[in-house]
Amino acid sequence: MTSVRVRNLWKRFGQQVAVAGIDLDLPSGKFIGLVGPNGAGKTTTLSMVTGLLRPDQGSVEVVGHDVWRDPVEVKARIGVLPEGLRLFERLSGRELLAYSGRLRGLPGAEVDKRAAQLLDVLDLAGAQHKLVVDYSTGMRKKIGLAAALLHNPEVLFLDEPFEGVDPVSAQIIRGVLERYTASGATVVFSSHVMELVESLCDWVAVLAAGRIRAHGTLAEVRGPAPSLQQAFLELVGAQGRDAGSDLDWLGGGAAR
Ligand code: ATP
Numbered sequence: 001m002t003s004v005r006v007r008n009l010w011k012r013f014g015q016q017v018a019v020a021g022i023d024l025d026l027p028s029g030k031f032i033g034l035v036g037p038n039g040a041g042k043t044t045t046l047s048m049v050t051g052l053l054r055p056d057q058g059s060v061e062v063v064g065h066d067v068w069r070d071p072v073e074v075k076a077r078i079g080v081l082p083e084g085l086r087l088f089e090r091l092s093g094r095e096l097l098a099y100s101g102r103l104r105g106l107p108g109a110e111v112d113k114r115a116a117q118l119l120d121v122l123d124l125a126g127a128q129h130k131l132v133v134d135y136s137t138g139m140r141k142k143i144g145l146a147a148a149l150l151h152n153p154e155v156l157f158l159d160e161p162f163e164g165v166d167p168v169s170a171q172i173i174r175g176v177l178e179r180y181t182a183s184g185a186t187v188v189f190s191s192h193v194m195e196l197v198e199s200l201c202d203w204v205a206v207l208a209a210g211r212i213r214a215h216g217t218l219a220e221v222r223g224p225a226p227s228l229q230q231a232f233l234e235l236v237g238a239q240g241r242d243a244g245s246d247l248d249w250l251g252g253g254a255a256r
Contacts, residue, residue, distance in 0.1 A: 001028035003186040009058035018044040020210035031181045033197035034190040036207035042190040043083050050080045050157050079148035083159040089133035093143045104151040118146040137164035158189040194229040208236040
């Protein structure tokens, strides 16, 4: 079963080609990592796949519906935690979830029940009446995740969900996501932290310079390399680059 089907996806920003003809079939019920170096096109790809950015060319289907021809069908079935998430900051965490739930068409009592449980599990119950504007980075990620999960989507897209999140909160988020995929849902998340991807994902796509360099199960993408990090460095062409060789002025022995 395929949850996301991408064909010949392109996006240019002026002269810059951000996504250069991506074809991808993401399996259902898996924990999927989209990895790539800075500027590889991960955010641009996720934005087009989730209906936030119109592609120049190509098509995207999510759970059998075309994202751009059938946006309402798709948006009802997905949850998104975008990069640089903009939240309604003058609401409290609890109010934000109430608002998100009602926007999704859930009955009030059900929203209340789910919101209370999510706030509890994500360790936000103590901050539920605080305004989101006063939340820390990690708390914002967690409340954004709660809002994305509230309607129990079939596919959850997360752009860098662990960035700026402390180890305790990361462990909590991880637990929630593992439980969610175990029930048959699909998580697609972008990251450049290979250890995290290696420990969480069963399926990986490697993106560099707007193109897919490798995709498949973790074992397939890792191949004979000792770690995903090593395989990644080989795939994106950073192997053996001596980053310090030109910086001969840097350090103790050089003239200041
Ligand atoms: P990172 O890991 O650093 O977040 P990324 O893989 O998410 O990177 P993107 O943000 O998708 O990469 O960017 C891909 C390329 O497209 C980059 O070269 C970036 O400068 C360019 N780009 C992205 N958005 C825009 C925009 N709105 N206008 C101009 N260029 C853009």
